[in-house]
Amino acid sequence: MTDVLAVTDHRRGDLRDVSYEIITAGRELADETGGNLHLAVISGTVDEFADDLNREGVDAIHTVDHGEEFNHDVYTQAISQLYDELAPQYVVAPNSVNGLDYAPAVANELDLPIVTDTIGLETDGETLLATREMYGGKVETTNELEGAAVVTIRSAEWPKAEGTGDASIEAFDAEIDEDAIGSTVTGFEEVGGGDVDISEADVLVSVGRGIEEEDNIPLIEDLAEALDATVSSSRPIVDNGWLPKNRQVGQSGKVVTPDVYIAIGISGAVQHVAGMKGSDTIVAINTDPNAPIMDIADYAIHDDLFDVVPALTEEFQ
Amino acid sequence: MKILVTVKEVATVEDEFEIEGTEIASQYLGADLNEWDDYAVEEAVQLQENGIADEVVTVTIGPEDCEQTIRQALAKGADRAIRVWDDALEGVDLLDVNAKTEILSAVVEAEEPDLVLTGVQAGDDSFGATGVSLAEEIGAQWGAVVNHLEHDLEDGVASVRRELEGGVEELTEIDLPAVLTIQTGINEPRYASLRGIRQAQRKELDVQALADIGVDEGTIESELELTEMYEPESESDVTVWEGSADETAAELGELLREKGVAQ
Numbered sequence: 001m002t003d004v005l006a007v008t009d010h011r012r013g014d015l016r017d018v019s020y021e022i023i024t025a026g027r028e029l030a031d032e033t034g035g036n037l038h039l040a041v042i043s044g045t046v047d048e049f050a051d052d053l054n055r056e057g058v059d060a061i062h063t064v065d066h067g068e069e070f071n072h073d074v075y076t077q078a079i080s081q082l083y084d085e086l087a088p089q090y091v092v093a094p095n096s097v098n099g100l101d102y103a104p105a106v107a108n109e110l111d112l113p114i115v116t117d118t119i120g121l122e123t124d125g126e127t128l129l130a131t132r133e134m135y136g137g138k139v140e141t142t143n144e145l146e147g148a149a150v151v152t153i154r155s156a157e158w159p160k161a162e163g164t165g166d167a168s169i170e171a172f173d174a175e176i177d178e179d180a181i182g183s184t185v186t187g188f189e190e191v192g193g194g195d196v197d198i199s200e201a202d203v204l205v206s207v208g209r210g211i212e213e214e215d216n217i218p219l220i221e222d223l224a225e226a227l228d229a230t231v232s233s234s235r236p237i238v239d240n241g242w243l244p245k246n247r248q249v250g251q252s253g254k255v256v257t258p259d260v261y262i263a264i265g266i267s268g269a270v271q272h273v274a275g276m277k278g279s280d281t282i283v284a285i286n287t288d289p290n291a292p293i294m295d296i297a298d299y300a301i302h303d304d305l306f307d308v309v310p311a312l313t314e315e316f317q
Numbered sequence: 318m319k320i321l322v323t324v325k326e327v328a329t330v331e332d333e334f335e336i337e338g339t340e341i342a343s344q345y346l347g348a349d350l351n352e353w354d355d356y357a358v359e360e361a362v363q364l365q366e367n368g369i370a371d372e373v374v375t376v377t378i379g380p381e382d383c384e385q386t387i388r389q390a391l392a393k394g395a396d397r398a399i400r401v402w403d404d405a406l407e408g409v410d411l412l413d414v415n416a417k418t419e420i421l422s423a424v425v426e427a428e429e430p431d432l433v434l435t436g437v438q439a440g441d442d443s444f445g446a447t448g449v450s451l452a453e454e455i456g457a458q459w460g461a462v463v464n465h466l467e468h469d470l471e472d473g474v475a476s477v478r479r480e481l482e483g484g485v486e487e488l489t490e491i492d493l494p495a496v497l498t499i500q501t502g503i504n505e506p507r508y509a510s511l512r513g514i515r516q517a518q519r520k521e522l523d524v525q526a527l528a529d530i531g532v533d534e535g536t537i538e539s540e541l542e543l544t545e546m547y548e549p550e551s552e553s554d555v556t557v558w559e560g561s562a563d564e565t566a567a568e569l570g571e572l573l574r575e576k577g578v579a580q
């Protein structure tokens with residue numbers, strides 16, 4: 001029980017970035033346990049994926065050729081069977097939306113503890129120390145686990161594995177029980193289209209829950225107009241119906257990289273930051289000096305947006 | 318059709334706070350109904366209003382203090398509530414996913430709902446795992462991160478949309494009984510009306526100890542142990558502008574002019 005089994009992620013024909021990051025995370029763990037790093041590649045064009053994933057540090061790649069797209073029952077069955085075959089110490093999965101659709105089921109089925117959304121992992125082979133955030137990123141915690149475990153990793157926390165590896169690539173003959181498959185994907189849909197493409201904007205004036213009420217949104221629109229900028233937002237603003245879906249920045253919205261991103265009353269939750277951390281210059285206006293957005297901001301104003309925003313608008317009128 | 322909604326009271330933290338051991342000092346903590354569970358409750362209540370569900374029951378693992386939060390869900394239209402707590406859970410820093418699964422599955426066994434709705438994640442410890450783990454435990458189907466549910470469940474199938482990354486939604490058919498983890502934005506959670514709040518006081522809130530639901534104390538010990546809590550080390554070299562709003566706005570204005578992005 002020293003090996004590590006890492007599960008890769010793909011969608012609609014493409015491997016997702018976290019698949020390469022999980023190789024790095026898995027390799028680090030395997031180095032500490034002194035074991036091998038196994039990758040599982042389940043569904044889709046598995047042979048193509050396996051070639052691409054054969055990077056430095058991978059010892060073995062197990063492909064399960066079953067269906068095109070993700071199905072959580074197929075994943076759960078295949079991973080459980082791989083676990084029985086390989087007896088790894090750790091099963092590592094991405095903390096993606098699909099990862100969260102199977103990893104907890106795998107853990108429960110195998111009677112293993114699970115720790116999700118980790119940003120740091122350390123082990124002496126027996127005790128796992130997992131670092132993760134709580135309270136929307138306000139604090140970090142260390143979580144201790146004895147023995148085997150299922151772990152999910154946050155994306156963009158580990159570097160992508162590079163180079164070419166010399167892993168063995170084998171088809172794993174998983175016995176998928178079709179009768180136990182109780183969900184069917186019938187299609188995909190892109191949402192958030194429309195007249196405005198916030199990913200094209202040079203300057204984004206982005207509004208979050210700090211704005212409090214729909215009636216206050218014009219404050220932000222006035223500023224955007226004065227700056228000749230575009231309005232975007234965090235998720236709750238769109239959830240509330242105060243702005244359309246195509247304005248949402250983040251994991252489930254758009255990824256933006258403007259010259260200047262002004263985050264107004266936005267705390268900087270990981271799912272928001274995923275969509276804007278590549279911006280050239282980030283300015284945060286927030287009453288909370290400890291808000292996680294401060295960690296990635298270049299400039300900050302620790303003050304009330306209802307005072308600062310009108311003053312700024314006035315500057316440019 | 319009967320719907321069980323898992324409802325958590327989450328801890329909220331003030332802007333400035335202190336850490337004591339592996340906890341935030343209690344004077345800096347507040348409490349609220351978990352945002353994601355608010356949407357799950359609303360979804361269940363709407364299914365009832367549309368004549369699809371006959372009963373909406375909430376279940377919470379938590380101490381007596383959280384009854385006010387549970388009553389919020391009752392005020393919004395849930396029919397009755399179950400609260401599970403036990404001396405054995407007192408003083409536990411963190412109930413891990415396995416422990417919650419064990420307890421919630423015992424309640425599911427007793428209640429036999431056709432549909433269980435949970436939140437995608439709890440806003441405080443954010444494991445994002447309880448719903449799917451619970452589904453596996455009770456042998457039900459599931460769907461994680463659901464942001465649309467068709468209100469036609471008569472034929473034993475839930476047609477849902479799962480919100481994936483990057484503005485892509487997956488359309489999925491899920492056999493019932495199922496556990497769905499509900500994403501924010503799926504509906505517009507209502508505010509409780511005064512009448513609802515009054516009625517909630519009279520609704521049944523059933524308190525159960527572990528033994529009452531047939532759970533052995535020994536099996537709910539968390540395997541995950543919280544050993545450290547600290548404020549993240551900031552890697553940023555953020556420039557903080559100080560002064561009145563006019564002064565800080567002027568600084569920002571100057572930056573924007575310097576960058577040539579505004580005149």
Ligand SMILES: Cc1cc2nc3c(=O)[nH]c(=O)nc-3n(C[C@H](O)[C@H](O)[C@H](O)COP(=O)(O)OP(=O)(O)OC[C@H]3O[C@@H](n4cnc5c(N)ncnc54)[C@H](O)[C@@H]3O)c2cc1C
Pocket residue numbers: 136207208209210211233234235236237248249250251252253254264265266267268269270271272275285286287288291303304305306437438462
């Ligand atoms: C699967 C999943 C996907 C998600 N996808 C996304 C996504 O794509 N995009 C996204 O944004 N989120 C997403 N989220 C939600 C995310 O976790 C956060 O809940 C959300 O980003 C919080 O938005 P916010 O910062 O506006 O609100 P909050 O976190 O409530 O922050 C409000 C901020 O405003 C500040 N504030 C309050 N009053 C004032 C004032 N008067 N002046 C100045 N500042 C003030 C507060 O200090 C606080 O920092 C997702 C979550 C999940 C689970």
Ligand SMILES: Nc1ncnc2c1ncn2[C@@H]1O[C@H](COP(=O)(O)O)[C@@H](O)[C@H]1O
Pocket residue numbers: 323324325326351353354376377378379414417434435436437438439440442443444445446447448
């Ligand atoms: N103590 C609890 N009592 C009731 N439901 C809970 C509890 N903890 C978590 N849940 C449910 O599980 C969901 C996901 O929580 P988590 O996996 O902890 O992020 C929450 O949105 C709740 O619906």
